[in-house]
Amino acid sequence: xxxxxxxxxxxxxxxxxxxxxxxxxxxxxxxxxxxxxxxxxxxxxxxxxxxxxxxxxxxxxxxxxxxxxxxxxxxxxxxxxxxxxxxxxxxxxxxxxxxxxxxxxxxxxxxxxxxxxxxxxxxxxxxxxxxxxxxxxxxxxxxxxxxxxxxxxxxxxxxxxxxxxxxxxxxxxxxxxxxxxxxxxxxxxxxxxxxxxxxxxxxxxxxxxxxxxxxxxxxxxxxxxxxxxxxxxxxxxxxxxxxxxxxxxxxxxxxxxxxxxxxxxxxxxxxxxxxxxxxxxxxxxxxxxxxxxxxxxxxxxxxxxxxxxxxxxxxxxxxxxxxxxxxxxxxxxxxx
Numbered sequence: 470x471x472x473x474x475x476x477x478x479x480x481x482x483x484x485x486x487x488x489x490x491x492x493x494x495x496x497x498x499x500x501x502x503x504x505x506x507x508x509x510x511x512x513x514x515x516x517x518x519x520x521x522x523x524x525x526x527x528x529x530x531x532x533x534x535x536x537x538x539x540x541x542x543x544x545x546x547x548x549x550x551x552x553x554x555x556x557x558x559x560x561x562x563x564x565x566x567x568x569x570x571x572x573x574x575x576x577x578x579x580x581x582x583x584x585x586x587x588x589x590x591x592x593x594x595x596x597x598x599x600x601x602x603x604x605x606x607x608x609x610x611x612x613x614x615x616x617x618x619x620x621x622x623x624x625x626x627x628x629x630x631x632x633x634x635x636x637x638x639x640x641x642x643x644x645x646x647x648x649x650x651x652x653x654x655x656x657x658x659x660x661x662x663x664x665x666x667x668x669x670x671x672x673x674x675x676x677x678x679x680x681x682x683x684x685x686x687x688x689x690x691x692x693x694x695x696x697x698x699x700x701x702x703x704x705x706x707x708x709x710x711x712x713x714x715x716x717x718x719x720x721x722x723x724x725x726x727x728x729x730x731x732x733x734x735x736x737x738x739x740x741x742x743x744x745x746x747x748x749x750x751x752x753x754x755x756x757x758x759x760x761x762x763x764x765x766x767x768x769x770x771x772x773x774x775x776x777x778x779x780x781x782x783x784x785x786x787x788x789x790x791x792x793x794x795x796x797x798x799x800x801x802x803x804x805x
Contacts, residue, residue: 559788564778567774579771600670615633621645682761690795692749697713
């Protein structure tokens with residue numbers, strides 16, 4: 470980076486965060502933080518407000534200097550700097566959450582092993598894909614019925630599908646060891662992932678005839694589902710389509726055939742919406758990922774940083790629309 474360009478970015482960054490820096494120094498109270506309560510069974514319960522403020526969060530952040538990594542990765546992906554002092558777009562709000570939200574529930578609800586107890590207690594055990602094994606070191610040979618799924622408990626997109634005995638197990642072991650060598654979330658400042666115990670888990674494959682099930686990602690703002698992102702053909706010609714709650718297509722992703730916009734809603738959609746809203750009841754925003762499996766839909770994961778806030782929407786106006794719903798939810802339940 471040239472010195473002149475660095476000075477320009479530094480000037481712009483200071484202008485973007487100056488209002489929050491000033492508010493932090495003045496000590497104004499613009500929000501609240503949360504704590505976690507757990508009963509003797511380890512249940513994750515509703516949060517309890519404790520003293521705190523968004524300004525205090527900004528003071529802690531800015532005392533360590535500008536968040537260059539967040540600023541520059543956002544600039545790289547979106548072509549401009551995020552308005553961290555006053556985020557209004559969905560992807561800007563994801564950056565603010567990464568920098569400010571230290572809700573102690575995030576690591577628990579992002580842990581692919583621990584979250585299953587919460588899901589079972591909140592919406593019932595039939596939604597939970599069983600854990601066949603979890604640990605830190607894979608056995609010398611697989612001992613689970615084929616097909617099965619291997620994934621990390623502490624990261625995202627760290628997954629392998631084992632469908633036959635011809636799979637190279639030693640390569641799987643090396644790949645899984647690589648997942649555990651670093652704290653996931655460090656590079657992209659996703660705080661919730663950084664505090665999950667590193668490890669692995671194995672689950673049964675829940676698709677049909679070796680084909681992955683359709684993945685439905687529910688964007689839940691203030692406890693209400695507003696949008697559903699549908700992922701199709703994830704292992705071949707991956708396509709994504711976003712529908713609103715009334716199942717009208719709102720996205721225009723490139724290379725996605727218009728016919729995908731005519732995708733009918735699944736018969737289980739009302740049940741999945743109800744489940745997603747129950748799981749997200751105490752949050753201002755979370756994405757709830759579910760699979761349309763038979764005979765009953767299955768829970769995938771809870772995602773607090775979709776795309777790390779780096780995936781552009783198409784059309785881009787959706788970034789503002791999603792942000793509006795998040796800001797409305799935050800107006801009634803500010804937690805950071």
